Amino acid sequence: MTASTQTLSTDFTERPKPGDGGRLSRFPAFTRADLLILLLFVALLALMIFSLTLGRYPVPIPEIIKIVATTGFNETRPYTDKAWVVVEIVRMPRILGVTLCGIGLAMAGAAMQGVFRNPLVGPEVAGVSSGASFGGVLAIMLSWPMWGVVGLAFGFGMGALLIAFGLAKMAGKSSMLALILAGVIVGGFFGALTGMAQYVADPQTKLPSIIYWLLGSFVGLTYEKVAIVAGVTLFAGTLLLMLRWRINLLSLGEVDAQALGVNVEALRWGVVALVALLVAAQVAVSGGVGWIGLIIPHIARMLVGPEHSRLLPASALLGGIYLLAMDDIARSATAQEVPIGLLTALVGTPVFAFLFWKMQGKGWNRE
Amino acid sequence: MSESVLEPAIEIAAVDFAYGPKMPTVLQGYSARVAKGSVFAILGPNGRGKTTLLKLLLGALKPLQGRIRVQGRLAFVPQLFQVSFPYRVLDMVLMGRARQIGLFSLPSKADEAAALDALDRLGLADLAERSFDELSGGQRQLIIFARALASGADILVLDEPTSALDLKNQGIVLEWIARLRDEGLTVLFTTHHPHHAHAVADDALLMFSQDDYACGPVDSVLTEVNLLRLYGISLRQVAFEHEGEELASLIPVYRGLRRTAEGL
Numbered sequence: 001m002t003a004s005t006q007t008l009s010t011d012f013t014e015r016p017k018p019g020d021g022g023r024l025s026r027f028p029a030f031t032r033a034d035l036l037i038l039l040l041f042v043a044l045l046a047l048m049i050f051s052l053t054l055g056r057y058p059v060p061i062p063e064i065i066k067i068v069a070t071t072g073f074n075e076t077r078p079y080t081d082k083a084w085v086v087v088e089i090v091r092m093p094r095i096l097g098v099t100l101c102g103i104g105l106a107m108a109g110a111a112m113q114g115v116f117r118n119p120l121v122g123p124e125v126a127g128v129s130s131g132a133s134f135g136g137v138l139a140i141m142l143s144w145p146m147w148g149v150v151g152l153a154f155g156f157g158m159g160a161l162l163i164a165f166g167l168a169k170m171a172g173k174s175s176m177l178a179l180i181l182a183g184v185i186v187g188g189f190f191g192a193l194t195g196m197a198q199y200v201a202d203p204q205t206k207l208p209s210i211i212y213w214l215l216g217s218f219v220g221l222t223y224e225k226v227a228i229v230a231g232v233t234l235f236a237g238t239l240l241l242m243l244r245w246r247i248n249l250l251s252l253g254e255v256d257a258q259a260l261g262v263n264v265e266a267l268r269w270g271v272v273a274l275v276a277l278l279v280a281a282q283v284a285v286s287g288g289v290g291w292i293g294l295i296i297p298h299i300a301r302m303l304v305g306p307e308h309s310r311l312l313p314a315s316a317l318l319g320g321i322y323l324l325a326m327d328d329i330a331r332s333a334t335a336q337e338v339p340i341g342l343l344t345a346l347v348g349t350p351v352f353a354f355l356f357w358k359m360q361g362k363g364w365n366r367e
Numbered sequence: 368m369s370e371s372v373l374e375p376a377i378e379i380a381a382v383d384f385a386y387g388p389k390m391p392t393v394l395q396g397y398s399a400r401v402a403k404g405s406v407f408a409i410l411g412p413n414g415r416g417k418t419t420l421l422k423l424l425l426g427a428l429k430p431l432q433g434r435i436r437v438q439g440r441l442a443f444v445p446q447l448f449q450v451s452f453p454y455r456v457l458d459m460v461l462m463g464r465a466r467q468i469g470l471f472s473l474p475s476k477a478d479e480a481a482a483l484d485a486l487d488r489l490g491l492a493d494l495a496e497r498s499f500d501e502l503s504g505g506q507r508q509l510i511i512f513a514r515a516l517a518s519g520a521d522i523l524v525l526d527e528p529t530s531a532l533d534l535k536n537q538g539i540v541l542e543w544i545a546r547l548r549d550e551g552l553t554v555l556f557t558t559h560h561p562h563h564a565h566a567v568a569d570d571a572l573l574m575f576s577q578d579d580y581a582c583g584p585v586d587s588v589l590t591e592v593n594l595l596r597l598y599g600i601s602l603r604q605v606a607f608e609h610e611g612e613e614l615a616s617l618i619p620v621y622r623g624l625r626r627t628a629e630g631l
Contacts, residue, residue: 259427
């Protein structure tokens with residue numbers, strides 16, 4: 001059969017030489033991408049340990065490793081053990097929380113770009129961030145405790161998503177474009193509510209903390225907040241990782257994916273809901289930190305290629321590294337801490353502009 | 368190879384379709400049989416419902432009335448294949464294995480072997496590592512054929528497989544349709560070129576209007592009368608000898624367009 005196949009023409013253009021495109025052998029992309037993902041993992045761990053050393057109180061790396069290795073979360077040491085307090089109580093929760101948020105946001109972005117078949121969208125498109133922001137602001141205005149801020153942000157984030165879903169359904173076909181437009185509407189509405197809240201907030205007591213929270217910051221990240229991010233990120237992130245190969249199919253387009261036996265509707269909404277969970281969890285604990293989900297998947301794509309079963313893990317790790325590095329800068333570059341949301345936007349926008357220029361519009365417009 | 372002899376791969380029985388309760392009817396009372404292992408062509412002017420019919424076959428749309436029975440597994444090859452992300456060719460072909468790969472799973476070694484085997488069968492193994500979006504339109508078409516093979520499909524549905532290609536590549540795709548049929552697949556395609564249907568198809572469906580059609584063996588349906596009704600222009604059956612072989616084809620008749628000697 002093979003012999004007769006050869007006689008048929010396949011030479012639509014010149015016949016490609018084996019190993020064309022700078023690739024070495026048959027499966028090099030697998031091993032190369034796997035290696036890169038492993039390297040990113042090691043880099044993330046190294047950066048986490050390095051980040052534990054950053055701060056006013058100096059703790060040498062061997063001491064840190066000893067504390068991390070020997071102290072369980074249940075064990076409490078006397079608070080006179082300054083190194084232990086600094087590492088385990090002050091720095092550790094923040095580093096864990098920041099890393100988890102970075103992982104969640106970047107993975108959410110990679111998944112969202114696949115589902116929408118467009119590298120221009122971020123995980124915020126469905127209006128979740130705006131809803132969550134308003135929830136947080138409302139809780140601050142009501143002088144609710146920390147868990148109230150987190151809970152309300154989370155609740156309003158998911159509420160915004162449900163409204164956006166509903167609006168998209170109302171528009172008839174539940175197309176992804178309809179969801180983006182619904183996200184704009186919902187985002188605009190909650191943006192206005194947030195503005196209203198700021199307008200009426202007490203400028204002496206409430207307004208500063210509202211503004212600081214909206215700018216985005218990981219200051220005062222406690223183990224309770226980390227538990228929320230960790231729970232949601234582990235749950236939604238694991239499911240998303242398990243679905244990662246299927247996101248390739250969603251990126252093909254509706255009719256084609258359906259013909260390949262994919263339940264497009266269910267899978268699509270499922271992925272979007274998981275993405276919303278990840279985003280809401282992050283906004284709930286740290287306010288508005290943007291641009292991670294938009295730029296990190298692009299950089300990951302340059303490293304491991306566009307195939308989502310490699311792209312999602314690479315994006316996740318890269319997102320953790322990026323956000324942790326940004327937070328390190330935010331808390332140690334200047335005497336007064338810079339809100340990290342400002343930093344990620346200041347860095348994110350020019351990087352995005354550069355990517356935009358580099359891609360020359362390639363693959364940006366395929367609906 | 369006419370319908371009654373062989374088992375049908377697809378049976379369309381008195382199908383009615385409209386896009387909504389108050390929308391105009393697109394199809395009314397359409398019936399057709401596609402024999403297993405045959406090549407079936409669907410012809411009709413733009414907007415007559417060729418793509419709608421394909422979507423009905425694929426299950427993307429549901430008929431209002433009537434029944435569609437598909438025996439076997441369908442694979443769809445869209446008309447213009449663009450990808451949002453520059454996937455590797457092998458990754459593209461692997462996507463054909465979606466039915467075999469569990470919801471929460473990754474492709475296994477067996478899936479990979481099936482994908483490579485499909486590429487091999489079409490003589491495209493060299494392209495496995497290339498980026499899909501670097502390929503020409505014709506090569507992409509073949510990769511999507513390979514994807515369909517990898518999916519284990521026995522019925523291939525092609526939406527205007529030759530429309531975006533130049534003459535040489537059109538010929539190659541027709542050659543491949545015949546080749547896939549020889550491998551035992553049923554191939555169904557829509558086309559704007561009656562001579563393509565004439566060249567490779569066993570049976571054809573001509574969609575005259577929403578409730579008027581002709582369906583049957585190519586030699587009895589692709590007549591000059593029917594084609595004039597279908598397209599509103601004349602086509603002629605021509606027979607000729609080529610390299611010692613008796614051949615026939617269809618050509619459109621254009622008259623009085625060029626300047627004549629008297630006109631000059």
